[in-house]
Amino acid sequence: MEGSAATPVNIVTGFLGSGKTSLLQRLLASPRLADSAVLVNEFGAVGLDHHLLRRIDGDVVLLQSGCLCCTIRGDLGAAIRDLHSRRERGEVPYFRRLVIETTGLADPVPILATIMAEPVVRHHFRLGNVVTTVDAVNGAGHLERQPESVKQAAVADRLLITKTDLAPAAAVAALRRRLERLNPAAPLIESDPARRVDPEFLLATDLFDAAGKSAEVRQWLAAELRRPGAPSHDGHHDVDRHDARIRAFCLRHEQPLDWTAFGIWLSMLLNRHGENVLRVKGLLNVRDSERPLVVHGVQHLVHPPIHLDRWPDADRTSRLVFIVRDLDRARLQRSLAAFNRIANPAAAIVR
């Protein structure tokens, strides 16, 4: 419950042409990733030649920055297990972080599921930040037409709007508003080739980072202030639009929650509706615990809860940020309260 020594795994995702490879090239050259391994689909696309230090074998190369770069052949789970055993045997330099680039058309959820649930992988690795690139020129169109693009944005912990130098400022602002509605819990960063990206903030500042976890939770909670339920300003209300069915909201529960009753509720909810719960992140005031508890999950999968050392602000209300497809906030709120009454029959009924 107190964090983990497991190797963090970052996922870099984004639709075709959204700037994933450019981002990776910049990250690969950074000395901050010196003790990292990167799994890419093919070396050619990343253009490693001028970074190359030596080729370890056909699938693994060592870069001048110290970063290890490998191609994924076939199954991702097998690629991670192979990299792990090579590290254990000392055949590749010891890496403390793994970064995985997805293909542009990929639904990122099965990749997240591999990290969180694959029996061997989940004992040595843990999910780190998911970074999603959305390009300012074509991103809005992808969100409208490509369901994978919506999922990529919805599961992100960091959203990077790329090619902002190539799009009109109004288009960038409209895309920003749209992404904020879709995933208000993820910080949005605008990026162009002239601007520096901070690898630390993109990849390393997360719930398991002792210095960063309180800040990370504050980021989610700021989502409430951005009023994701507020009406759209860009005039698009087409219900056929892929992101129109996806909404983000925050449930609040005033009284301390019973963890056991909460576990029954969330496990039952995700069993039945996991497909439609793209992301859930919560800060819980749990009975019998002085410290707040953090839970986070992706579709059917929930990461073991983590205790924060202290509350990030004066508010002691339990807060759960949901990013869902076709689920009703009021129904969820009422259901959560009803299940908590199993442990605390005196608690108020929420209508």
Next chain:
Amino acid sequence: MCGLCGMLGGEHWTEEAAGAGASAPRRAERLRRVGFANTVLVHYGLRLDDWQGSSYVLSSRTGRSEIVATLVDAWQAAERMLGRGCDPLEPALIERLEREA
């Protein structure tokens, strides 16, 4: 969820203790979990019991039973036995919990 959890030493998230000092012993917490689950399962005519502190047995009134490792497995087994979904958002279940819990 994965049946190897126990073998590989990983605790399912629903089995984690919430209190910093784990106020209730694991076994007592487990029995409490079973009791709470039954408050929900009675809605479907099903019942959960602890099985040797390591698994659970889900049974129906008609005598069907299934051993499950975690709560998640229990919901999946319940749906198989019932031939329909167990939905925590179902109004009749919510009203029952509001009325009787």
